[in-house]
Amino acid sequence: MQKQKYSFDLPEYQNIHVDLELSFWTNKPTVWVDGRLIPPMPKDPRAFMLPLPDRTEIKMEIKGFTFDFQPRVTIGGKFISVARKLRWYETLLASLPVILVFNGGALGGLCAFIGVTSNFKTLRGESDKFLRLFLVLLITVGSFLGYMMIRRIIHWIFNI
Numbered sequence: 001m002q003k004q005k006y007s008f009d010l011p012e013y014q015n016i017h018v019d020l021e022l023s024f025w026t027n028k029p030t031v032w033v034d035g036r037l038i039p040p041m042p043k044d045p046r047a048f049m050l051p052l053p054d055r056t057e058i059k060m061e062i063k064g065f066t067f068d069f070q071p072r073v074t075i076g077g078k079f080i081s082v083a084r085k086l087r088w089y090e091t092l093l094a095s096l097p098v099i100l101v102f103n104g105g106a107l108g109g110l111c112a113f114i115g116v117t118s119n120f121k122t123l124r125g126e127s128d129k130f131l132r133l134f135l136v137l138l139i140t141v142g143s144f145l146g147y148m149m150i151r152r153i154i155h156w157i158f159n160i
Helices: 088-123 129-158
Strands: 003-010 016-023 029-033 036-038 044-051 057-065 071-075 078-080
Touching: 016 057, 016 071, 029 044, 036 044, 088 129
Parallel strands: none
Antiparallel strands: 003 016, 016 029, 029 036, 044 057, 057 071, 071 078
16 A cells, blocks of 8 residues: 556547556655656646657646545646546445544544545555455544544543
8 A cells, every 4th residue: 555556548638648656645646658757847746747749748737636535637727537436335435434523523533534534545546346445444443443542542631
């Protein structure tokens, strides 16, 4: 789970093939076009100039993430979907830690954010489907257990 990888073709841009790799923890992008490493732009490490076969270039930016943690990639100002759409049960399962927000306040919100973010990143990984679903279940249970442990520690320290 060190990196998330996305591969996509751009037929509207002279059929180039783009590979995008994001670091799991820092989301630092690395981009290849047709197997050639492309350096980021000097003043913006999340923007790249993609070379086209006709010797022109087009700007690609990675602006963040959608709700289900798909990178928001824009090429020439247009949003490009680079990952498969998650199935309804994957989205539901990955979103289960949100329950902590309703009962846990700010601490529950923090644990929910960490759990949901980790779940979506795990679902976007390349490992076996059942392994990904199992890891999402473990992360979800870990979110709830982590919340309960931290809450007990806070109660024990401050005698609340």
